[in-house]
Structures are given as structure tokens and as C-alpha cells.
Amino acid sequence: MLKIFQxxxxxxxxxxxxxxxxxxxxxxxxxxxxxxxEAFAEEISIEKSNYWQ
Structure with missing residues (x-):
């Protein structure tokens, strides 16, 4: 599964x-x-929220 994410x-x-x-x-x-x-959507969401902090 890790290779799929990579x-x-x-x-x-x-x-x-x-x-x-x-x-x-x-x-x-x-x-x-x-x-x-869903995991990628959460990752993108977290990256965007950290951008503005």
C-alpha cells in the first residue's frame, strides 16, 4: 500500500x-x-490550512 501512495x-x-x-x-x-x-484529500486539506498559519 505504501508503494501505491508513493x-x-x-x-x-x-x-x-x-x-x-x-x-x-x-x-x-x-x-x-x-x-x-480520502487520505489524499485530507493531506491536501491539511497542507492548505497550514499554509495560512
């Missing part, structure tokens, strides 16, 4: 396609995909 951090365009359901990750369930997308 790959998506390096290839943010794939993350966008994943969120648009235009691609999927082989061997990852729909629930796991949702969890991955």
Missing part, C-alpha cells in the same frame, strides 16, 4: 484520473480506493 504522490495526474473513476488500481478494492482518495 506512486500517486509522484504521479498526481493518476490520482486525478482515479478520483474521476477513469482508472483503477488492480488488486485494490473499491473501499480501499475510496480510503486512498
Amino acid at each position: 506512486f500517486l504522490q509522484e504521479n498526481i495526474n493518476i490520482l486525478e484520473l482515479l478520483s474521476e473513476e477513469k482508472v483503477c488500481i488492480i488488486g485494490v478494492t473499491e473501499e480501499e480506493t475510496k480510503a486512498i482518495l
Whole structure:
């Protein structure tokens, strides 16, 4: 799972396609995909909130 996160951090365009359901990750369930997308959404949210502090 860590390698998936690392790959998506390096290839943010794939993350966008994943969120648009235009691609999927082989061997990852729909629930796991949702969890991955939520984790990235939280990370982006935290980065933006820290920016203004």
C-alpha cells in the first residue's frame, strides 16, 4: 500500500484520473480506493490550512 501512495504522490495526474473513476488500481478494492482518495484529500486539506498559519 505504501508503494501505491508513493506512486500517486509522484504521479498526481493518476490520482486525478482515479478520483474521476477513469482508472483503477488492480488488486485494490473499491473501499480501499475510496480510503486512498480520502487520505489524499485530507493531506491536501491539511497542507492548505497550514499554509495560512
